Amino acid sequence: xxxxxxxxxxxxxxxxxxxxxxxxxxxxxxxxxxxxxxxxxxxxxxxxxxxxxxxxxxxxxxxxxxxxxxxxxxxxxxxxxxxxxxxxxxxxxxxxxxxxxxxxxxxxxxxxxxxxxxxxxxxxxxxxxxxxxxxxxxxxxxxxxxxxxxxxxxxxxxxxxxxxxxxxxxxxxxxxxxxxxxxxxxxxxxxxxxxxxxxxxxxxxxxxxxxxxxxxxxxxxxxxxxxxxxxxxxxxxxxxxxxxxxxx
Numbered sequence: 001x002x003x004x005x006x007x008x009x010x011x012x013x014x015x016x017x018x019x020x021x022x023x024x025x026x027x028x029x030x031x032x033x034x035x036x037x038x039x040x041x042x043x044x045x046x047x048x049x050x051x052x053x054x055x056x057x058x059x060x061x062x063x064x065x066x067x068x069x070x071x072x073x074x075x076x077x078x079x080x081x082x083x084x085x086x087x088x089x090x091x092x093x094x095x096x097x098x099x100x101x102x103x104x105x106x107x108x109x110x111x112x113x114x115x116x117x118x119x120x121x122x123x124x125x126x127x128x129x130x131x132x133x134x135x136x137x138x139x140x141x142x143x144x145x146x147x148x149x150x151x152x153x154x155x156x157x158x159x160x161x162x163x164x165x166x167x168x169x170x171x172x173x174x175x176x177x178x179x180x181x182x183x184x185x186x187x188x189x190x191x192x193x194x195x196x197x198x199x200x201x202x203x204x205x206x207x208x209x210x211x212x213x214x215x216x217x218x219x220x221x222x223x224x225x226x227x228x229x230x231x232x233x234x235x236x237x238x239x240x241x242x243x244x245x246x247x248x
Contacts, residue, residue, distance in 0.1 A: 080123035081131055089119065091138055093130040102137050109145035117142055117155055121162040124177045125169055136177045143188045152185065153192045159185070160196040167203040175207065176216070183220050186227045194231045197224065201239035208240070222246045 083089060090105040104111075120142065123135025143152065152159075163185070166178025182200065186193050204221070207213045221243055225232050236243050 078126060078131075080119065080126055080135065081128075083119060084123075084131060084134065089134060089138065090116070091134065093134055100133055100137075102134065102141060104141075107145075108142055109147065111142070113142065113148075113151035114155060117152065118158055118162060121159055121166075121181065124163075124166045124181055125174050127171055127174065132173075132177070136181065139181050140184055143184050148188050149190070149192075153189050156189065156192060156196055160199055164200055164203060167200060167207075175213075179204075179216060179220050183223045186224050190227050191229050191231060193224070194228050194235060197228070197232060197235045198239060201236060205240050208242075218243075 077085070090111060091102045092105075094101050094103045117139065120135050120139040123131055124139065126132050126135055142148070163178055163182055166174055166181070169175055169178070204217050208217050221236055221240070225236060225246055228235075233245055233247075237245075
């Protein structure tokens with residue numbers, strides 16, 4: 001009887017020992033797993049890449065590859081820039097010590113105005129060198145050639161919308177180039193421009209509110225009246241009632 005009870009006690013102690021060992025082993029495994037997970041998490045968060053994700057640097061916000069899709073590298077060249085780079089404009093800029101000039105591949109009077117004059121007018125909206133100079137100087141020189149009126153008048157329906165785009169441009173220098181081109185065109189085509197003036201005068205009227213443009217716009221209107229005759233005065237006054245005629 002005593003031996004049986006002793007045997008049972010030994011068995012219970014063995015079971016308790018086994019359970020304790022299992023708990024200890026399980027606890028050790030949990031602790032080991034937690035330690036490994038913490039170690040991985042720590043190494044992950046300590047890496048430069050993850051650190052940037054958790055705490056982005058101010059310079060990351062300026063990275064054009066990520067948040068500036070309209071940066072210079074991704075912006076497609078303008079139509080004029082693309083044509084110029086492919087040799088579609090038959091002239092090149094020559095840098096001089098005092099001022100720049102254009103060198104034409106052939107005499108300008110031998111060049112067809114269609115579509116060259118329109119392309120140069122489109123270039124007036126450019127804001128970068130050398131396109132700004134090539135477009136404004138090329139437009140001016142082409143209108144100076146012999147026979148320019150006969151070549152330019154048929155293009156007026158297509159030229160006017162292009163000049164209007166320059167006159168409504170937010171860039172002040174683009175507007176000034178458009179205004180000068182309009183005056184140059186009026187000198188060449190004269191009264192033929194009158195039928196198209198109403199499409200341009202609204203833009204000039206709005207810019208007149210800016211004091212710095214009041215004098216150049218007034219001068220341009222006087223040139224339009226001078227070369228457009230009495231018919232141009234009626235059109236100008238209908239759109240800009242405050243205009244004073246050169247005949248006054």
